[in-house]
Amino acid sequence: MNKSYLELQGIRKKFGDSTVLNDVYLSIREGELVTLLGPSGCGKSTLLRCIAGLTELDGGRIVLGQQDLTNLAPRNREVGMVFQSYALFPNLTVSENIEYGLKMRGAGKKERANRSEELLALIDLEDKRDVYPQNLSGGQQQRVALARALAVQPKVLLLDEPLSALDAKIRKNLRTEIREIQKRLQMTTVFVTHDQEEALTVSDRICIMNKGNIVQDGTPEQLYSTPRTEFVARFMGSYNVLTRAEANRLFGDGIGTAESFALRPESVGLLGEGMNVGGDVPSADKRIVEGTVDSVNILGNVIRYFVDASGVRLTIDRLNDGRSPTAQANGKVRLALDPSQLLRLEKEGA
Numbered sequence: 001m002n003k004s005y006l007e008l009q010g011i012r013k014k015f016g017d018s019t020v021l022n023d024v025y026l027s028i029r030e031g032e033l034v035t036l037l038g039p040s041g042c043g044k045s046t047l048l049r050c051i052a053g054l055t056e057l058d059g060g061r062i063v064l065g066q067q068d069l070t071n072l073a074p075r076n077r078e079v080g081m082v083f084q085s086y087a088l089f090p091n092l093t094v095s096e097n098i099e100y101g102l103k104m105r106g107a108g109k110k111e112r113a114n115r116s117e118e119l120l121a122l123i124d125l126e127d128k129r130d131v132y133p134q135n136l137s138g139g140q141q142q143r144v145a146l147a148r149a150l151a152v153q154p155k156v157l158l159l160d161e162p163l164s165a166l167d168a169k170i171r172k173n174l175r176t177e178i179r180e181i182q183k184r185l186q187m188t189t190v191f192v193t194h195d196q197e198e199a200l201t202v203s204d205r206i207c208i209m210n211k212g213n214i215v216q217d218g219t220p221e222q223l224y225s226t227p228r229t230e231f232v233a234r235f236m237g238s239y240n241v242l243t244r245a246e247a248n249r250l251f252g253d254g255i256g257t258a259e260s261f262a263l264r265p266e267s268v269g270l271l272g273e274g275m276n277v278g279g280d281v282p283s284a285d286k287r288i289v290e291g292t293v294d295s296v297n298i299l300g301n302v303i304r305y306f307v308d309a310s311g312v313r314l315t316i317d318r319l320n321d322g323r324s325p326t327a328q329a330n331g332k333v334r335l336a337l338d339p340s341q342l343l344r345l346e347k348e349g350a
């Protein structure tokens with residue numbers, strides 16, 4: 001699990017004049033699930049397709065185990081791939097779909113049937129073995145696509161937005177299921193998504209991509225707690241991103257030399273008139289500033305306040321524990337700001 005297994009070494013790709021992958025380096029350990037996360041068009045799918053051999057590189061190398069894959073045909077790469085659209089063969093039953101790759105490789109009937117039964121059990125669709133894809137739900141079809149990709153025992157599994165076409169609830173269940181299967185099989189996996197919550201839930205490691213580059217690479221915890229740049233802070237969602245002038249207005253001087261800063265919504269203390277929302281106690285190391293509540297949103301177990309403080313609009317999250325007094329829209333509040341919670345962001349590309 002610790003040694004590097006899949007190595008992307010300086011991958012470059014252009015389509016016409018536009019650079020889609022700009023010298024990408026990434027090493028993935030055996031059994032690891034690494035997610036490529038980024039906005040539409042940043043090059044995630046292209047990178048995955050390069051690994052699969054479906055897109056030719058303009059530069060760089062791809063090494064799997066000891067083998068250089070760079071010039072191998074897709075069928076010789078021992079990678080399995082699942083796409084956003086289910087792409088099952090409509091004229092084949094579930095078990096025939098699962099067995100397809102094995103059949104192409106000349107596996108005997110018995111071996112195919114055994115493998116197919118194993119996989120049907122893994123995806124919990126044993127009762128659907130003789131059903132045609134059009135009679136399955138989207139989530140079931142995607143489980144079959146996963147089983148089909150796993151049937152040939154690939155060394156690497158590539159998942160290209162496999163959940164994007166599904167309803168929210170099914171998507172959440174299936175992502176947990178995929179992660180459990182991946183862990184059980186210790187399957188080295190590259191997962192592509194543009195959904196940060198999905199990435200945070202399933203990954204051992206996340207690579208944030210922007211414009212053909214990996215701009216930050218870390219565990220979900222690291223990315224969530226310490227975004228390095230403004231792009232990452234914004235993309236991970238829910239951060240307050242402040243310009244230097246805004247940070248100065250709230251925190252005073254002595255905040256360092258960065259050009260922009262990030263502040264977690266749950267790190268801001270909110271003190272109302274005679275009340276103490278969230279239990280934050282003002283202390284000497286906190287700065288107290290006045291604010292006006294613009295609006296209050298209840299997001300299930302979180303209450304989100306939008307507050308204007310000295311012309312700076314802040315998002316502040318509080319646990320909705322049913323006991324906290326709620327500041328009202330247009331109400332005056334005081335904010336307790338902790339300078340140690342202010343993250344200094346690096347310039348893009350620095």
Ligand SMILES: Nc1ncnc2c1ncn2[C@@H]1O[C@H](COP(=O)(O)OP(=O)(O)OP(=O)(O)O)[C@@H](O)[C@H]1O
Binds near residue numbers: 040045194
């Ligand atoms: N075959 C192709 N020919 C020309 N341009 C392409 C081709 N494939 C991708 N591109 C372009 O390359 C860029 C990156 O595309 P890619 O699909 O890798 O992005 P992505 O991050 O996966 O985005 P999305 O989430 O929208 O799929 C886009 O600008 C896209 O239009």
